[in-house]
Amino acid sequence: MNSVSPSEPAAGHGGAANPSIVGQGVFARVVLALVLGFPVSRPAEAATVEEVIAKVEEIAGEQGLRTALLGFCLIDLEAGPEAAAGYRMDAGLVPASVMKAITTATANELLGPDHRFVTELQTTGVLGDDGVLKGDVVIRGGGDPTLAADELSPTFAKWRDALIEAGVKRIEGRIVGDASIFGTILTPDTWQWNDLANYYGAGASGLTVHRNLFRASFRTPSVGARAPFVGSEPALPGYDFYNEMRVGSANSGDQGYIYGDPYGKLLTFRGTVPVSSGPFTIKGALPDPALFCARTFSEFLNGNGLPVAAEPTTDRLLGIAGEEIGARKKVFEQSSDPLSEILVATNHESDNLKAECIHRAIAVKVKGEGSPMAAAAAVQSHWAQKGIDMTGFFMGDGCGLSRANTVTPRQLALILHAAATGEPFETFHRSLPVAGRSGTLKSIGSGSAAEGRIRAKSGTMDRVRNYAGYLEARSGKRYAFALFVTNYSTDLASVKSKIVRVWSVMANL
Structure with missing residues (x-):
C-alpha cells in the first residue's frame, strides 16, 4: 500500500x-x-459500515445462499459494544470451528499465555536398597495435548532415565496411567457417533499421548474389491477389528471411517480408500489413551533394561476394581511449551484435540474438575461477567465439532471485542491465521483487498462455512467481526468467493 x-x-x-x-x-x-x-x-473508495452490511445482504440473496442462514456482526474496536452492526446478528447458529476462537480467547485470559501443561512420573510403595520398587510407577497426566505428539521413544527414554536416576532397577508393581485430571468423559455427549473413533474426534484424555491417534493401513487391490486390513501403527493388542472397507477409484480420496466407542475394544472400518500401488493409511482415535500410554511405556521399560512385573492399568480401571492408587512420590516432571505457542498451533491448524484439552484445562482452573460441562460453564460465565448477554449460547465442546453448539454473530463479535481489551490480547491475536497467507486462511482472500488485513478463525462443516476474527482496515481502524453461512446449497469455492467480496468491502472501511 x-x-x-x-x-x-x-x-x-x-x-x-x-x-x-x-x-x-x-x-x-x-x-x-x-x-x-x-x-x-x-x-479504492472508502467504504461505510452500511455498505458492508448491504454486501452481506446481497450475497444472501444470490444463488446457493438463498436458502442458507447468514449472520454477520461488525464492531469497531475503539467503540463500545453498542456500536455492533450487522445482519441477523442475534440468530443462533452452528459455529463449527470458530468455537475454537472462543475457547482460545478464554484460555488466554484465564490460564494465561505462560501456562504449561505438566506431566508427572510418580512412584508408590517402597524402593529397596537393591533398587526393587515394591510398588507402582504412575504417569500422572496433566492434559498435555502435545505429549510425545510425534514419537513415543524420546519421551519414554527420558522417563526411564529419571527412574534409573531415582535408584529404580526393577518394578514389582505395574505402570499406571492416571488421567483423572479431566475425569472419565473422553468425548462430549453431543458428538456424533461417526466422528468418535476418527482422528479429528480423538477424546481429550487427562493423559493424552501421541495425539491420541493410531494409523490403520489397507491393501487396495482393485476398484470395488474389499480392502484387506494390513494392521495398525502403533500396534493395538487386545482390540478386535471388523473390516468392511472397500477400494474406491484412484481419485476418490480418503472416504474411510472408523467406528468405535470410548474405552471400547471393537473398531469397525467402513467406507472406501482409493486404489493405489501400495497400502493406503487412514487415522483413527485411540479408544483409551491412558491405557495405551501405560502399556507402551511398560513394554518400553521391559525392552530397555528396566523390568516391570505386573500388567499395566489406569486409574479408571482400578476404580472399577475398587482399588485406589497409593501414596505417591514425584520423581520427574515434564512441561509442555507455553500456552501462547499451543494457541498458534490450535488456531492455525484448527486442531480439535488441542482445543478440547485447553477447554478442559479451563474447567480445572475455574471449577476444580475437568468435564466438558464444567468447561462450558466456566467459559460462559467468564464472558457474561464482562457484560455480554449469553442468552441462547450453548457450548457442547471446545473445538466446534458438535452440531449442538449455538452462538450468535453478535455474541461472538462481542467476545472478540472484549478480548481485544485484555492485557494478553496480542498473544491471542497472533494465534489467528491471516487471510491469504497462513493456516486455514491461506486459501482464501489471496490477491484481494482483504489479504493480510484479516486475522480470523475459520469454521467448516458439511454445508457450513464461518469466519470470526479481526480486521485492520485501510483507514487504520480495527474491527471485530463474525460471519456465519449455514446450510448453503452451492460449492465451497463459490461460498468462499462470496465471503471474499464482503471482506473486500470491509477492508476499505
Whole structure:
C-alpha cells in the first residue's frame, strides 16, 4: 500500500483538496510504482459500515445462499459494544470451528499465555536398597495435548532415565496411567457417533499421548474389491477389528471411517480408500489413551533394561476394581511449551484435540474438575461477567465439532471485542491465521483487498462455512467481526468467493 503523508488529503474523503494536486500525486505514485516494479491498483473508495452490511445482504440473496442462514456482526474496536452492526446478528447458529476462537480467547485470559501443561512420573510403595520398587510407577497426566505428539521413544527414554536416576532397577508393581485430571468423559455427549473413533474426534484424555491417534493401513487391490486390513501403527493388542472397507477409484480420496466407542475394544472400518500401488493409511482415535500410554511405556521399560512385573492399568480401571492408587512420590516432571505457542498451533491448524484439552484445562482452573460441562460453564460465565448477554449460547465442546453448539454473530463479535481489551490480547491475536497467507486462511482472500488485513478463525462443516476474527482496515481502524453461512446449497469455492467480496468491502472501511 502506498504511503501518504499526514498532510496529504486522502482521495474519497471529501474536504477542500484541489483535484489537480490530488491527481498529480496519484500520477506520481503510479510512475514511481512502475519504476520500482510494484503492482499498481486503482485507489479504492472508502467504504461505510452500511455498505458492508448491504454486501452481506446481497450475497444472501444470490444463488446457493438463498436458502442458507447468514449472520454477520461488525464492531469497531475503539467503540463500545453498542456500536455492533450487522445482519441477523442475534440468530443462533452452528459455529463449527470458530468455537475454537472462543475457547482460545478464554484460555488466554484465564490460564494465561505462560501456562504449561505438566506431566508427572510418580512412584508408590517402597524402593529397596537393591533398587526393587515394591510398588507402582504412575504417569500422572496433566492434559498435555502435545505429549510425545510425534514419537513415543524420546519421551519414554527420558522417563526411564529419571527412574534409573531415582535408584529404580526393577518394578514389582505395574505402570499406571492416571488421567483423572479431566475425569472419565473422553468425548462430549453431543458428538456424533461417526466422528468418535476418527482422528479429528480423538477424546481429550487427562493423559493424552501421541495425539491420541493410531494409523490403520489397507491393501487396495482393485476398484470395488474389499480392502484387506494390513494392521495398525502403533500396534493395538487386545482390540478386535471388523473390516468392511472397500477400494474406491484412484481419485476418490480418503472416504474411510472408523467406528468405535470410548474405552471400547471393537473398531469397525467402513467406507472406501482409493486404489493405489501400495497400502493406503487412514487415522483413527485411540479408544483409551491412558491405557495405551501405560502399556507402551511398560513394554518400553521391559525392552530397555528396566523390568516391570505386573500388567499395566489406569486409574479408571482400578476404580472399577475398587482399588485406589497409593501414596505417591514425584520423581520427574515434564512441561509442555507455553500456552501462547499451543494457541498458534490450535488456531492455525484448527486442531480439535488441542482445543478440547485447553477447554478442559479451563474447567480445572475455574471449577476444580475437568468435564466438558464444567468447561462450558466456566467459559460462559467468564464472558457474561464482562457484560455480554449469553442468552441462547450453548457450548457442547471446545473445538466446534458438535452440531449442538449455538452462538450468535453478535455474541461472538462481542467476545472478540472484549478480548481485544485484555492485557494478553496480542498473544491471542497472533494465534489467528491471516487471510491469504497462513493456516486455514491461506486459501482464501489471496490477491484481494482483504489479504493480510484479516486475522480470523475459520469454521467448516458439511454445508457450513464461518469466519470470526479481526480486521485492520485501510483507514487504520480495527474491527471485530463474525460471519456465519449455514446450510448453503452451492460449492465451497463459490461460498468462499462470496465471503471474499464482503471482506473486500470491509477492508476499505
